[in-house]
Amino acid sequence: MELDARIPEGPIEQKWTKHRFNMKLVNPANKRKYTVIVVGSGLAGGAAAASLAELGYNVKCFCYQDSPRRAHSIAAQGGINAAKNYQNDGDSTFRLFFDTVKGGDFRAREANVFRLAEVSGAIIDHCVAQGVPFAREYGGLLDNRSFGGAQVSRTFYARGQTGQQLLLGAYSSLSRQIALRNVKMFPRTEMLDLVVVDGRARGIVVRDMVTGAVSSHAGDAVILATGGYGNVFYLSTNAKGCNVSALWRAHKRGALFANPCFTQIHPTCIPVTGDHQSKLTLMSESLRNDGRIWVPANKGDKRSPDVIPEPERDYYLERRFPTFGNLVPRDVASRAAKAVCDEGRGVGKTGYGVYLDFRDSLARQGEDVIREKYGNLFHMYKKITAENPYRVPMRIYPAIHYAMGGLWVDYNLMSNVDGLFVAGEANFSDHGANRLGASALMQGLADGYFILPYTVSDYCARKGASKVAEDHAGFKGAEAEVRDRTSKLLAVKGERSPDSLHKELGKLLWEHCGMARNETGLRKCLAEIPRIRDEFAKNLRVTGADAELNQTLEKAGRVADFIDFAELLVKDALERKESCGCHLREESQTEEGEPLRDDKNHAHVAAWEWTGGLEPKLHKEPLKFEHVALVQRSYK
Amino acid sequence: MATKVMTFYGTSIGKKVVMAVTGFIVFGFVTVHMLGNLQVFSGPEKLNAYAHFLKSVPAFLWTFRGLILISAVLHILAATQLTLQSWSARPQGYAVQRYRETTYAARTVRWGGPIIGLFLVYHILHFTTGQVHPSFSDNVYNNVVTGFAVWWVSVFYIVAVAFVGLHLYHGVWSMFQTVGLNHPKWNVWPRVFAVAFSLAVFAGMVSVPIAALAGLVRPV
Amino acid sequence: MDFKLKVWRQRGAGDKGAFANYDAKDISPDTSFLEMLDIVNERLIAKGEEPFAFDHDCREGICGTCGCMVNGYAHGHQGGTTLCQFHMREFQDGETIWIEPFRAKAFPVIRDLVVDRGAFDKIVQAGGYISVRTGSAPDGNAVPVPKDDAERSMDAAACIGCGACVAACPNASAMLFTSGKIAQFARLPQGQPERIDRVRHMVAAMEQAGFGACTNHAECEAACPKELKLDCIAQMNRDLIKAALVK
Incomplete structure (x- = not known):
């Protein structure tokens, strides 16, 4: 299989403009004849569904939540980047492009990233027009802050609820199109298969989560905007419902899965308190600007932090990285925290936590200043932990946060399956091996508002309207497979709940394929996953029936896909022998213990093909860097 | 126009606005009524002259009474419709429901209405038409003082006026909220006003039966 | 901590529904309310009984999916919080907790604590x-x-x-x-x-x-x-x- 990214010719600044001109158009009167299926209603899916409907296409949008307003994009706190240069501090499209490619540790495609930076400004314009209440300066103009170590202030925000406000903006546009009957919305509906007829994605098979009814939906193009797969680790900052099933089903129907091992770990989450823990809550990274991270210098020191004297504290980030100190990038901070906890110096009940201490900042700046900066975060921390961070240090620990990997897509955001488009976190395209803060919202909305409406139109125009009916053998066959899978899950009648198996899988992955990876651990993982799969097949217990709201059944289906997907993730991690971005291979480090990238052997996208249960086949898309020079990161 | 009014009235907010406006009219009447009552302390001549003045122009009196009556009818109609709407909005109640913010006045406002209505029937038969008054005459001052000299009648009045006060308190505050006279900077004032106003009306109203019971005012 | 739960069970929109009693024993005070429900449900599955359905998703207080009446209060008695960020330490040990779906004609019950x-x-x-x-x-x-x-x-x-x-x-x-x-x-x-x-x-x-x-x-x-x-x-x-x- 030849991977063609279909990157347009010409200078990088003109690629997208020229490409848009070269696209074919659909006659306005004919747009109604095309049906576009959108799975997922978050920033990417919601925006795409609304924008395509505005153009006149007939859109069907599906989400597993009870309303499109609840997609997990809603949880993003910090903000959204855009190269507006409103601050006059030297930002530009090129600089945002440069920062994103470099931040992604040179594992993203230059042309895609440039386009992302190019359309970023229009996103802000559109969201303002939608009534998103962005933060303002006293003059009434939009406010910006710097974020994630960027040297320019290009992040737009709406308090700590930027994702919520942007999602509600997309949801409002979507709601308008639903009222106009241009979009038919299917909430509480889960996609369980992709239907490919004669090599073209032609529709999906879904299950109504209230009645259990399985049905088919045919269309001219299918867009998957189903988010990331971080929940494969069980504990993550993702919503409980986030899953890999839509992507995995598409993968099994031929779509390549790219870079699955690129999973971002966020260093400042509230630590796990015990086995009951169901998810992890993120605290904004900005806390590291004023908090000092430390653990006791001596192993097993269980004293209360306030009685541990200065010489017996180890400010390990400041010690190991004197220049950047507490502000080292996410991946570095995360690995350092794991290292000290593995040494037995972690704090809290479980020993998996480090202190983030504001004592010195409080003394220097006063409580009022700290409250103004972080009041809402301190409040949230107190609500969850019942500890007052103004008096005792916060405890934090890294957690799985974002999946850079996803289905492989070309420049048009189309996968290798004709007519199957993938957007937002679900695709692999723009963040390389590491995503910068405030860039997820930007990418989701860029894909949904400003890229897919063009590329899907072009696809429709080139293909022409032609229907495959929902009673086609392709649909009927897929429906039968879906029903069969469901009845198999119900028929096991073993003893273990889907959650207990999911936890087991998550622990295994976190242990051996989490923050730092090595060949021994990864091989151990690969040896263990089949055992979990076997246990799942023989000892699963799904209570209740199919034809009703059955949350245990939903979970079981998702966990089955997570188990299969986990294997691919580990294989990808094993294959990528270099350290890059969030992916640290212990074998690939400099003498000082810094991650070492291997551009000679690994400057490529690893795209995996499903081979019917045999060894997956690796396809490599080489990455060329013509505008950003390859350099090694260092934070000493 | 007619359809617009009906569309507006068709919404619960429209009905509430009708309640606010009619409530405002009735509260206005109650205030004037209370101030009129206080003339009992200025002696029989003043009060009787005032009573005479009110009745001197029948057209004026009946326009006024008509306005009050129409307001009361609209107020009760809207309240009934809103109550039925709210009851049907939760066909199955909670096994346990607890409140944090609502007041006794707010919770009893729906029942205070009918109680006040029944009281008004008695009140009119007592002091306006005289059927239930033991010694009704043209001397309004004497009617008031002798009427309140019966202790249980006074107690009944005091209890009823307490309901009026509660109804006023929630009603006056709600009136501001319903017509949208609400701003974060001044939000405390409607509450303060509602408390002060309803307390003043309550105090003014009950001062008369208390004075009669205490013998501070005597028949002439 | 130990609790006695009275949970509304209702199979579907047509079902009449009733409260069922469950014991929630050995719950850590650091458990969130929804995690406590998870634990009770896991134990029900272990016994081969059907767990009760409840809506939830982000579990960080922003998606708006979760919510039921807890002892007569929407999202529990703490105030200014969603059910997912409400923790069991807010209760007394041994307390009886009534858990009901949000009730309104416009919010018909789909199943147990899940409403539309x-x-x-x-x-x-x-x-x-x-x-x-x-x-x-x-x-x-x-x-x-x-x-x-x-x-x-x-x-x-x-x-x-x-x-x-x-x-x-x-x-x-x-x-x-x-x-x-x-x-x-x-x-x-x-x-x-x-x-x-x-x-x-x-x-x-x-x-x-x-x-x-x-x-x-x-x-x-x-x-x-x-x-x-x-x-x-x-x-x-x-x-x-x-x-x-x-x-």
Whole structure:
């Protein structure tokens, strides 16, 4: 299989403009004849569904939540980047492009990233027009802050609820199109298969989560905007419902899965308190600007932090990285925290936590200043932990946060399956091996508002309207497979709940394929996953029936896909022998213990093909860097 | 126009606005009524002259009474419709429901209405038409003082006026909220006003039966 | 900690439903309310019994999916929080906890503690948007918005659509939810062109959905996890009166 990214010719600044001109158009009167299926209603899916409907296409949008307003994009706190240069501090499209490619540790495609930076400004314009209440300066103009170590202030925000406000903006546009009957919305509906007829994605098979009814939906193009797969680790900052099933089903129907091992770990989450823990809550990274991270210098020191004297504290980030100190990038901070906890110096009940201490900042700046900066975060921390961070240090620990990997897509955001488009976190395209803060919202909305409406139109125009009916053998066959899978899950009648198996899988992955990876651990993982799969097949217990709201059944289906997907993730991690971005291979480090990238052997996208249960086949898309020079990161 | 009014009235907010406006009219009447009552302390001549003045122009009196009556009818109609709407909005109640913010006045406002209505029937038969008054005459001052000299009648009045006060308190505050006279900077004032106003009306109203019971005012 | 749970079980919309008793033993005080439900459900599955269904998703207080009545309070007694961020340490050891679905005619029970809040989507579809076509917007800074207006708009926009306002209201009224969206746009210049039609249409949709009327109890405000204020309702009332007076 030849991977063609279909990157347009010409200078990088003109690629997208020229490409848009070269696209074919659909006659306005004919747009109604095309049906576009959108799975997922978050920033990417919601925006795409609304924008395509505005153009006149007939859109069907599906989400597993009870309303499109609840997609997990809603949880993003910090903000959204855009190269507006409103601050006059030297930002530009090129600089945002440069920062994103470099931040992604040179594992993203230059042309895609440039386009992302190019359309970023229009996103802000559109969201303002939608009534998103962005933060303002006293003059009434939009406010910006710097974020994630960027040297320019290009992040737009709406308090700590930027994702919520942007999602509600997309949801409002979507709601308008639903009222106009241009979009038919299917909430509480889960996609369980992709239907490919004669090599073209032609529709999906879904299950109504209230009645259990399985049905088919045919269309001219299918867009998957189903988010990331971080929940494969069980504990993550993702919503409980986030899953890999839509992507995995598409993968099994031929779509390549790219870079699955690129999973971002966020260093400042509230630590796990015990086995009951169901998810992890993120605290904004900005806390590291004023908090000092430390653990006791001596192993097993269980004293209360306030009685541990200065010489017996180890400010390990400041010690190991004197220049950047507490502000080292996410991946570095995360690995350092794991290292000290593995040494037995972690704090809290479980020993998996480090202190983030504001004592010195409080003394220097006063409580009022700290409250103004972080009041809402301190409040949230107190609500969850019942500890007052103004008096005792916060405890934090890294957690799985974002999946850079996803289905492989070309420049048009189309996968290798004709007519199957993938957007937002679900695709692999723009963040390389590491995503910068405030860039997820930007990418989701860029894909949904400003890229897919063009590329899907072009696809429709080139293909022409032609229907495959929902009673086609392709649909009927897929429906039968879906029903069969469901009845198999119900028929096991073993003893273990889907959650207990999911936890087991998550622990295994976190242990051996989490923050730092090595060949021994990864091989151990690969040896263990089949055992979990076997246990799942023989000892699963799904209570209740199919034809009703059955949350245990939903979970079981998702966990089955997570188990299969986990294997691919580990294989990808094993294959990528270099350290890059969030992916640290212990074998690939400099003498000082810094991650070492291997551009000679690994400057490529690893795209995996499903081979019917045999060894997956690796396809490599080489990455060329013509505008950003390859350099090694260092934070000493 | 007619359809617009009906569309507006068709919404619960429209009905509430009708309640606010009619409530405002009735509260206005109650205030004037209370101030009129206080003339009992200025002696029989003043009060009787005032009573005479009110009745001197029948057209004026009946326009006024008509306005009050129409307001009361609209107020009760809207309240009934809103109550039925709210009851049907939760066909199955909670096994346990607890409140944090609502007041006794707010919770009893729906029942205070009918109680006040029944009281008004008695009140009119007592002091306006005289059927239930033991010694009704043209001397309004004497009617008031002798009427309140019966202790249980006074107690009944005091209890009823307490309901009026509660109804006023929630009603006056709600009136501001319903017509949208609400701003974060001044939000405390409607509450303060509602408390002060309803307390003043309550105090003014009950001062008369208390004075009669205490013998501070005597028949002439 | 140990608790006695009385949980509403209802198989489907047609089922009558009843409370069932469960013991929740050995619960860590650090457990969130939903995690406590998880634990009880896992134990039910282990016994081969059917777990009870409840809605939840982000578990960080922003998606608005979770919510039920806990001892008579929407999202529990703590205030200013969603059920997912409400922790068991807020209870007394040994306490009996009543858990019921949000009840309103407009929120029919789907199963156990899961209700259908689709009525909220209908209200938004009726006008909870600014009609702007993708690609047609002027520059983001073309229209300055006074900081105070932007802040007050954000206050109203914080609504997560969880339905606690309806659940806590003695009248099952949806005024706080509806007015949040109306106030968000009414406080921004972008929202002005459609302001009158928006309030008309959204209020009509709210009435049609079968919610109750507001009697200014302010229980909604007290139950709102995002602390929306009654000013939003006043704003909506004012705008609807305006709508009745113009054109």
